[in-house]
Amino acid sequence: MNEELFISGRNIHNIDPHLEIWEFPIALYLFLGGLAAGILLFASIAVLLDKEEKLPTTTIWAPIIAPIAIVIGLVALVFDLSHKMFVWQLYLAIRIESPMSWGAWVLLIVTPLSFLWVFSDLRKIFPKLDWKFPVLYKLEAFIREHKKFLAMVLIPLCLILGIYTGILLSAFNARPLWNNAILGPLFLTSGLSTAAAAIILLAKSDYEKHLFSKIDVGLIIIEIGLIIHMVMGYYAGGEAQIDAIQILINGDYSTMFFVFLVGLGLLFPLLLEVLELWGLKLSVIIPAILVLIGGLVFRILMVDAGQLTRILY
Amino acid sequence: MRYVMVIDTKKCVGCSDCVVACQVENDVPLGYCRDWVTESVSGKFPKVEMELRSERCNHCENPPCVRTCPTGASHTVDGGIVVVTGNKCIxxxxxxxSCPYDARYQHPEEGYVDKCTFCFHRVEKGMKPACVSVCPTRCMYFGDLHDPNSDVSRLLAERKYKVLAPEAGTKPQVYYLI
Incomplete structure (x- = not known):
């Protein structure tokens, strides 16, 4: 047994005894980034499949959430920086090895594209809207004409954005609970699931509600599979990995993990959605809200718990 | 050239002079430190062993902090020393x-990230880092690992040594003689 102690009086705020560098703003940013990526991905796929008429919520209404979510997420992110005035330095460097650099550049492209997407459909939502300048009408017509091209550009970008929210954490081998290759796909799946839930909440037609209920059921099952995969991977790992996963299975965050994420965030909404699809008269609002809360809980859980884990020496 | 630090844990008494010297030399903000002393106790009574280690940034050969930095503010300079450019850091x-050694902190007043620089400003002038030069038991050595006649090369050739968390794959360059 090893007992390690600082004897020179080291007690740095937000680093000792364990890191608290990344907190709620980062978790919120990861959640909103995944949500926006998912919504834009569904909207793009629907447009490419010519389902604009059949899926108005997916292609017109829900995408309004995307730019709002991204902007709130970015504000949270910048708020979390300790040297805020130099944030522009992100755009003076392309660092292939740094996930955060990838994220910064992808967001630089996705954010304006998400605004353009919403802009092109805004008069469908507010028919009385007048753009005043003819150039804006021209732009609107141009985007509508090239919507499929925009969708094709957005699909890979949204996949990168969704995966990036996980890779941002998994790139740090110093924090064993983050350092697993499954976290990228897992956060992408979770982001898509929260996006499906948001569409269910906004959808007016039963067709759209049920379609996304089915999609969400599939995504939740994949997500549970990936979480089991992740936990098994930790138990098959080295000392640091086995030690790290204890925090979720039998430690400070196990209630949050089992009750609020696995139970209320995944299994319970899965059950409700399946029962509803089988014809039981249930509201789909409740599982959708639970999935959204579960998605945020998952990000908070991983961000907080990961910083408690470290390589022991 | 490859600057490394070699610290003799058998000679260290844990006086923390290295810590104070660093704080004074580098104007480290109050309550913060770029180096620190760890007391590591292992075994069970009556067979107990204690090791004292003056720890700091390991100026890794494969620094994860440089890899994950999105702006290039964290970078390596001559001799493999890892430094942060304050006005590039966000x-x-x-x-x-990304640091397995928790060797970095956000400067409470300036906001950028700060850490041990191996006293690069002194090393450039041919002097030793402040911590090394004040050590009362002379348990710390600094020099070029690529020079076979340097103190550090000779000590590492003669003595048993270890590095911290080698499994992190960072190839740390602060060696502890054991």
Whole structure:
């Protein structure tokens, strides 16, 4: 047994005894980034499949959430920086090895594209809207004409954005609970699931509600599979990995993990959605809200718990 | 050239002079430190062993902080010393998260990330880092690992040594004689 102690009086705020560098703003940013990526991905796929008429919520209404979510997420992110005035330095460097650099550049492209997407459909939502300048009408017509091209550009970008929210954490081998290759796909799946839930909440037609209920059921099952995969991977790992996963299975965050994420965030909404699809008269609002809360809980859980884990020496 | 530090844990008495010297030399903000002393106790009574280690940034050969920095503020300079350019740093904390040694902190007044520089400003002038030069038991050595006649090369050839968390794959360059 090893007992390690600082004897020179080291007690740095937000680093000792364990890191608290990344907190709620980062978790919120990861959640909103995944949500926006998912919504834009569904909207793009629907447009490419010519389902604009059949899926108005997916292609017109829900995408309004995307730019709002991204902007709130970015504000949270910048708020979390300790040297805020130099944030522009992100755009003076392309660092292939740094996930955060990838994220910064992808967001630089996705954010304006998400605004353009919403802009092109805004008069469908507010028919009385007048753009005043003819150039804006021209732009609107141009985007509508090239919507499929925009969708094709957005699909890979949204996949990168969704995966990036996980890779941002998994790139740090110093924090064993983050350092697993499954976290990228897992956060992408979770982001898509929260996006499906948001569409269910906004959808007016039963067709759209049920379609996304089915999609969400599939995504939740994949997500549970990936979480089991992740936990098994930790138990098959080295000392640091086995030690790290204890925090979720039998430690400070196990209630949050089992009750609020696995139970209320995944299994319970899965059950409700399946029962509803089988014809039981249930509201789909409740599982959708639970999935959204579960998605945020998952990000908070991983961000907080990961910083408690470290390589022991 | 490859600057490394070699610390003799058998000679260290844990006086923390290295810590104070660093704080004074580098104007480290109050309550913060770029180096620190760890007391590591292992075994069970009556067979107990204690090791004292003066720890700091390991100026890794494969530094994860440089890899994860989104702006290139964290970079290596001559001799493999890892440094941060303050006005390129956005204070995102990625390097702090990536460091297995928790050797970095956000400067409480300036906001950028700060850490041990192996006293690069002194080393450039041919002097030793402040911590090394004040050590009362002379348990710390600094020099060029690529020079076979340097103190550090000779000690590492003669004595048993270890590095911290080698499994992190960072190839740390602060060696502890054991």
């Amino acid at each position: 204070g995102c904390g990625a390097c702090i998260e």
